[in-house]
Amino acid sequence: MFQSIQFRSAMVSLVLLAFFLIFWEMASQPPEATVAQSEYEMLMGGVDQEARVPPPTAVGRLAIKELGNPFYDAGPNDKGIGIQLAYSLYRVLTGFFLAAIIAIPLGFMVGMSPLMQRALDPFIQILKPISPLAWMPLALFIIKDSEASAIFVIFICSIWPMLINTAFGVANVRQDWVNVARTHELSHFKTALLVILPAAAPTIITGMRISIGIAWLVIVAAEMLVGGTGIGYYVWNEWNNLDLSSVIFSIIMIGMVGMLLDISLAWVSRLVAYEE
């Protein structure tokens, strides 16, 4: 058991983490006072004249406190981390699924029709590289609702990887399998459902996985702009409060949730995977 690669790699990970935390803890200690400090000097921060990144122990204490009561709601500027993450997840998932509803059928159309592929290609090529946040002012003006605008930004950034991967997966289904559908006189709809969809599913899920990763990156920035609720707003709000422990804690939480989103789509991709 001690020889297994999983065990040994886990050990190396833990050692690296321990080194990093010890280094961080030591680097964050204020210098010792060499002379007695007056009460005024103590109030002004003692010998430590500059603000410091809080040490991991401080972040850890805060994490335990926050995670112990993640869903408290004490007014607009003081909500638990669970509530903030739930707002962000709600926006990401809504925008993501709206994008999937549009992108997957559209990707099918583009993938099955060389004409549509050529016709839509210039639009996709121009729209794809636009930073989703660049849409924000236009979205706010047209939609006139910051909540819906944030969802729109997620929608617009999720749509491209799903659209492009679906079109690619559909266009590259093996001709043999399409021929099987043809020799069995399947209708176009049945061919799409019974042959092309399962054949292209792994590629489509890969596109969805890329999309949700990007959506989770973008939501933080979008919420910093629109404000109100969400993990992005929370980070910015704690920065304005000069509470760096909360900033670091929320950075770690953003990473954790992003990882969970990716793991859940990895699980879906195992369901649709097939071996040739």
Add this chain to the structure above:
Amino acid sequence: MSKHFVEIQYLAKRFPDADGGQLTVFENANFGIDKGEFVCIIGHSGCGKSTIMNILAGLDEASEGVVLMNDKEVAGPSLDRGVVFQNYSLLPWLTTLKNITFAVQARWPDWSKEKVIEHSMKFIELVGLKGTEQRKPSQLSGGMRQRVSIARAFATQPELLLLDEPFGALDALTRGMIQEELIKIWNETQQTVFMITHDVDEAILLADRILLMTNGPHARIAESVKVSIPRPRKRTDIIHHDAYYLIRNHLVDFLVNRSRELAGEIIADPDLPIDSSHPLEVDPSIADPDVKQKEVLNEVA
């Protein structure tokens, strides 16, 4: 009114070539297949065998000529013509059973689920794959996959079964076993079969008649060789039959020498009593080559 169950008349396939001209893969392909007959076609790579098969299947279109089945023109793929592809073409995300029920359901959409499964299982048992019905194709050997593919084609009971080098990718031992299974199923179902092969022995074992194609471009079907070895045939027994080596030598001689000599565009030969665009009917088991052709020609006349 055609006299054969399947009639192929003046079939040709041409592609535009780089110089703006035309590349003729094959032309003047004329032959018929009778109901219940097992016909093999042999020729070198590039002579257009697979194209002929794809046209018969309705997956490809001929440049000229027609294919008639039951006096009706073949246009597009149909469940009346089942295809076994060289690379098996199983759907890898479905189990053995589902690969077959998928086809059976397409053939008889109003059958109940139980009836579809029962019918499919019958054919899985026929190819000796009982017990593997819940496995995916990736968990099966090449030979087993091809058996699933054959079971799928037979299960839909098409009027014409098209086999495109079905054993090409299998090792010799597996191939022999599946060939015998194919004969067994063919005996039981009395299917009409058209098969492409590269293997002379395989053709003699399976076929009633073997069509020989010259080399491409401008390939054509030069001869229709009758396999006069009585059925039931067994791999181990037919090699002792008198006609076996006569037929085999004739086929090998064609593939090695004459397929090349006869290649190219047809030049009308006044010495031949019949249109050279139709294959010459040959029975190599009749010893004297001059006599054998005349006799067959007399039979035809």
